[in-house]
Amino acid sequence: MGVAGCGKSSVGAAIADRYQGRLIEGDAFHPAANIAKMSAGVPLTDEDRHGWLCRLSEEVAAALAAGERPVLTCSALRKSYRDLLRQGEPGLGFVFLDLARDLAGERVAKRPGHFMPASLVESQYRTLEPPHQEPLTLAVDASLPLEAIAEQAVQWWRKANGTNPA
Ligand SMILES: Nc1ncnc2c1ncn2[C@@H]1O[C@H](COP(=O)(O)OP(=O)(O)OP(=O)(O)O)[C@@H](O)[C@H]1O
Numbered sequence: 001m002g003v004a005g006c007g008k009s010s011v012g013a014a015i016a017d018r019y020q021g022r023l024i025e026g027d028a029f030h031p032a033a034n035i036a037k038m039s040a041g042v043p044l045t046d047e048d049r050h051g052w053l054c055r056l057s058e059e060v061a062a063a064l065a066a067g068e069r070p071v072l073t074c075s076a077l078r079k080s081y082r083d084l085l086r087q088g089e090p091g092l093g094f095v096f097l098d099l100a101r102d103l104a105g106e107r108v109a110k111r112p113g114h115f116m117p118a119s120l121v122e123s124q125y126r127t128l129e130p131p132h133q134e135p136l137t138l139a140v141d142a143s144l145p146l147e148a149i150a151e152q153a154v155q156w157w158r159k160a161n162g163t164n165p166a
């Protein structure tokens with residue numbers, strides 16, 4: 001979880017790779033109206049995100065039911081969004097990719113062919129409620145090298161689950 005440009009897709013893929021997980025790319029489930037809105041530089045509202053979050057919750061549940069290890073990339077910026085996802089799966093853990101605003105802006109501006117304009121980064125930080133004091137949450141410095149972040153996340157998750165490797 002985290003703002004645009006924090007590395008959700010890159011880190012999610014690296015975690016899924018190390019953890020034999022099934023990557024669920026949250027952005028791929030945004031309805032066309034949400035993509036159109038963001039492309040036009042308009043931030044999403046709670047209402048815009050609601051159906052999308054429900055859909056992601058279903059995807060996680062389906063993966064678990066199929067015996068897979070879901071690794072979801074999802075901005076999950078507000079606590080209420082994370083709580084909605086937790087309702088679907090109480091054992092859900094969150095890796096918060098914590099990145100300074102200027103770096104997120106730089107990454108989004110440099111990323112070719114993506115729908116998210118750099119002008120929306122500011123609104124992502126206005127919406128962001130960092131998940132401090134929430135259960136099963138790891139905050140990571142998202143400016144670290146990709147592999148270091150993935151390694152930290154997988155080690156934390158294995159420990160958090162004790163003997164249960166799932
Ligand atoms: N740890 C990192 N160090 C340096 N560059 C990174 C790191 N993580 C991601 N990047 C780069 O930053 C840019 C944004 O990364 P990415 O697309 O993974 O982030 P995201 O916006 O959170 O994901 P998405 O928007 O697809 O959900 C990409 O160009 C990526 O290569």
Ligand SMILES: O=C(O)[C@H](O)[C@@H](O)[C@H](O)[C@H](O)CO
Binds near residue numbers: 027
């Ligand atoms: O909740 C949101 O505002 C969105 O999910 C965004 O965070 C983007 O989809 C994503 O990060 C694109 O770069």
